[in-house]
Amino acid sequence: MIKETKIPDATIRRISQYSRPLERLLGQGVRVVSSEKLADLCKVNPAQVRKDLSYFGEFGVRGIGYDVRELLREIERILVSDKEWNLCIVGLGNLGMALIGHENFKKRGYRFVAAFDNDPRKIGLHLPTGHVIQPITKIPDLIQDLDIEIGVITTPPLAAQATADLLMESGIKAILNFAPIQVRQPECCLVENVDFTVSLDNLAYHLGKDDSSL
Amino acid sequence: MIKETKIPDATIRRISQYSRPLERLLGQGVRVVSSEKLADLCKVNPAQVRKDLSYFGEFGVRGIGYDVRELLREIERILVSDKEWNLCIVGLGNLGMALIGHENFKKRGYRFVAAFDNDPRKIGLHLPTGHVIQPITKIPDLIQDLDIEIGVITTPPLAAQATADLLMESGIKAILNFAPIQVRQPECCLVENVDFTVSLDNLAYHLGKDDSSL
DNA sequence: GCCTGTGAATCCATTCACAGCT
DNA sequence: AGCTGTGAATGGATTCACAGGC
Numbered sequence: 001m002i003k004e005t006k007i008p009d010a011t012i013r014r015i016s017q018y019s020r021p022l023e024r025l026l027g028q029g030v031r032v033v034s035s036e037k038l039a040d041l042c043k044v045n046p047a048q049v050r051k052d053l054s055y056f057g058e059f060g061v062r063g064i065g066y067d068v069r070e071l072l073r074e075i076e077r078i079l080v081s082d083k084e085w086n087l088c089i090v091g092l093g094n095l096g097m098a099l100i101g102h103e104n105f106k107k108r109g110y111r112f113v114a115a116f117d118n119d120p121r122k123i124g125l126h127l128p129t130g131h132v133i134q135p136i137t138k139i140p141d142l143i144q145d146l147d148i149e150i151g152v153i154t155t156p157p158l159a160a161q162a163t164a165d166l167l168m169e170s171g172i173k174a175i176l177n178f179a180p181i182q183v184r185q186p187e188c189c190l191v192e193n194v195d196f197t198v199s200l201d202n203l204a205y206h207l208g209k210d211d212s213s214l
Numbered sequence: 215m216i217k218e219t220k221i222p223d224a225t226i227r228r229i230s231q232y233s234r235p236l237e238r239l240l241g242q243g244v245r246v247v248s249s250e251k252l253a254d255l256c257k258v259n260p261a262q263v264r265k266d267l268s269y270f271g272e273f274g275v276r277g278i279g280y281d282v283r284e285l286l287r288e289i290e291r292i293l294v295s296d297k298e299w300n301l302c303i304v305g306l307g308n309l310g311m312a313l314i315g316h317e318n319f320k321k322r323g324y325r326f327v328a329a330f331d332n333d334p335r336k337i338g339l340h341l342p343t344g345h346v347i348q349p350i351t352k353i354p355d356l357i358q359d360l361d362i363e364i365g366v367i368t369t370p371p372l373a374a375q376a377t378a379d380l381l382m383e384s385g386i387k388a389i390l391n392f393a394p395i396q397v398r399q400p401e402c403c404l405v406e407n408v409d410f411t412v413s414l415d416n417l418a419y420h421l422g423k424d425d426s427s428l
Numbered sequence: 429g430c431c432t433g434t435g436a437a438t439c440c441a442t443t444c445a446c447a448g449c450t
Numbered sequence: 451a452g453c454t455g456t457g458a459a460t461g462g463a464t465t466c467a468c469a470g471g472c
Contacts, residue, residue, distance in 0.1 A: 008441060009416070016415035020394055034453065043396050047443055047456095054455055062449040062454045079415045080422030094312035101308055104394060104411050150417055174417040176410065180234055180318055182257050190420050192413040196390065197318050199406040201230035201293045202223070203364055203388040206404050208294030222463060248431065261434095261465055268433055276432045277472035 011052045012079070017042055018049070019075045025068050034065040081109045086148045088114040090163050091155030092122055092133055095178060099154060101129045113146045118159075136163070140170040153177045164191070225266045226293070231256055232263070233289045239282050248279040295323045300362045302328040304377050305369030306336055306347055309392060313368060315343045327360045332373075350377070354384040367391045378405070 021041035025033055039046040053059055053066075059074050060066045076082045087110055089100050099105070100112050115131045116139055117123060125133045134142065142148065151167040153160050153175060160179035167175060167189075174190040177183055184191050235255035239247055253260040267273055267280075273288050274280045290296045301324055303314050313319070314326050329345040330353055331337060339347045348356065356362065365381040367374050367389060374393035381389060381403075388404040391397050399405045 006440095010441070012416050012419050013412050016412045017396065017409070021396070036453085041396065045443060046453095047445095048441095050454060051442080051456080058455070060454050063452045064450070065453065078419065080418045081415060083418075083422070085414075085418055094308075094315055098308035098312040099410075105414075108411050108414070110411075110414055149421065150414070173421055176413055176417065182231065182235075182255065184257055190417055192417055194408070194410050194413055195231070196313075196408050197322050197324075198227050198230045199390055199408055200299075200319075200322070200324055200364070201295060202226050203390065203404055203406055204294045204297075204299055205226050205292065207299075207363065207387055208297070224463070250431085259465060260431095261467095262463095264432060265434075265464080272433070274432050275472070276470070277430050279431065 007055050011055060014042070014044060014048070014052050015075055016079060018052075019072060019079075022068055022072050022075070026072060030068055032065045033068050033071070035060070038066070084109050084111055085150055086111055086113045086146060087150045087152055088112065088116060088139075088143065088146075088148045089152040089154060090116045090136065090139070090167070091153060091159070092117045092125075092127075093154060093156075096152075096154035097127070099152065099178075100127065100131060110150070112152075113148060114142050136166065139166055143167070143170040143172055148172065150174045150176060153179055153183075155179055157181050221269050225269060228256070228258060228262070228266050229289055230293060232266075233286060233293075236282055236286050236289070240286060244282055246279045247282050247285070249274070252280070298323050298325055299364055300325055300327045300360060301364045301366055302326065302330060302353075302357065302360075302362045303366040303368060304330045304350065304353070304381070305367060305373070306331045306339075306341075307368060307370075310366075310368035311341070313366060313392075314341065314345060324364070326366075327362060328356050350380065353380055357381070357384040357386055362386065364388045364390060367393055367397075369393060371395050 018038060021038065022033070035046040035049040039049045056074065056078050059071055089096050089112055092115055100115055105112065112129070112131065114134060115127065116134050116136045118136045122133050123135045127133065149172070151172045153163050155163050157179045160177060160181050161183055164175055164177065164183040164185070168185050172189060175183065175192070177191060177193045180195050180197060182193065232252060235252065236247070249260040249263040253263045270288065270292050273285055303310050303326055306329055314329055319326065326343070326345065328348060329341065330348050330350045332350045336347050337349045341347065363386070365386045367377050369377050371393045374391060374395050375397060378389055378391065378397045378399070382400060386403065389397065389406070391405055391407045394409050394411060396407065397405050
């Protein structure tokens with residue numbers, strides 16, 4: 001059970017995406033879904049859906065399809081979103097403020113339990129979410145005391161690396177980084193970078209390629 | 215007319231990322247960089263850097279490396295970020311507000327020229343960025359009049375598909391979607407989805423896998 | 429010696445096609 | 451008959467390894 005063959009990263013990401021239309025279907029009272037239907041909703045190949053799921057077990061019924069509720073539970077188990085994860089956020093500019101209150105996080109079991117900034121004018125501030133902004137000097141203690149597992153970085157780029165270092169030294173297990181720099185410290189800590197200018201550049205590239213009006 | 219590209223999507227995304235350390239190097243007065251150095255800064259393989267760039271030409275000098283300034287200019291040309299792109303944003307909740315003022319956009323030539331919402335309490339509001347929030351009914355006209363090429367969707371999930379449809383009917387060429395749904399698109403419009411809960415789920419999966427404390 | 433550019437090789441992910449179950 | 455689960459085939463992307471030029 002622990003010994004699992006190497007599962008593609010892309011598979012994990014797709015499985016995360018499968019859960020969203022499944023939730024909608026569940027809300028609509030739909031009981032059963034086929035790989036073809038689910039694939040259509042997620043814009044992927046039906047065989048891809050079946051293969052992705054087959055890495056983790058046999059959740060379907062031949063001739064019938066997948067039970068929506070059961071499949072959702074399996075996905076929750078796979079992605080460990082049946083557990084509440086404790087997060088902190090560092091950098092409460094506009095983006096940080098938007099994220100800490102964003103419902104997508106809590107809807108999926110991600111809970112911000114601390115907020116940090118180094119701006120003296122912000123420290124002590126009460127946020128509408130109920131959080132009080134803490135100085136970054138408290139990061140080490142609070143990560144330990146509140147059992148914070150994942151850190152979200154929304155600082156300016158120049159501060160991001162130092163922030164990541166501090167989080168890692170304090171024993172954080174994973175980082176979600178919104179600053180447009182590549183942070184990584186081998187082994188001890190996982191890092192995911194979210195950089196929407198990369199997505200924009202990708203759009204611009206394809207637009208520029210197809211478009212003659214340049 | 216027909217897009218014929220053998221250039222991997224991943225290559226475009228990496229090239230976008232190369233530009234960030236290059237800008238830092240340029241600011242530090244570094245004139246020349248090797249593929250090995252650049253690869254190290256971006257956490258990729260040196261051969262990958264060379265191959266990515268070779269799709270677009272021969273920018274380096276054997277035995278020496280790449281001229282930092284020249285390489286940056288080439289990348290700008292490739293990604294068409296030497297042009298200013300006109301964007302609009304739809305949905306001015308916290309996330310939308312944060313994005314419209316975010317410096318990463320304008321730093322890379324992406325300019326928000328309109329902001330839309332359907333909440334009567336928000337329409338007419340003057341934002342600190344100087345934008346005035348417009349009703350979504352004005353989307354068709356303004357996309358045409360202001361030559362808006364890319365739309366950013368930051369509405370709630372339930373409104374996202376209708377928003378995308380309206381943008382596409384109005385002639386938008388590309389969409390950057392932050393809502394956690396897979397937007398249906400006709401062949402004429404490019405869509406990039408940015409979904410940070412997928413990134414979080416991915417972190418949670420890997421944490422749960424490595425960690426015995428479950 | 430140093431570093432790029434690139435065919436060849438390797439590795440990985442996706443899709444096909446059908447066996448197997450209901 | 452219908453749909454899953456999966457080995458095999460295909461198709462891409464990454465890395466190697468070295469030829470070519472400074």
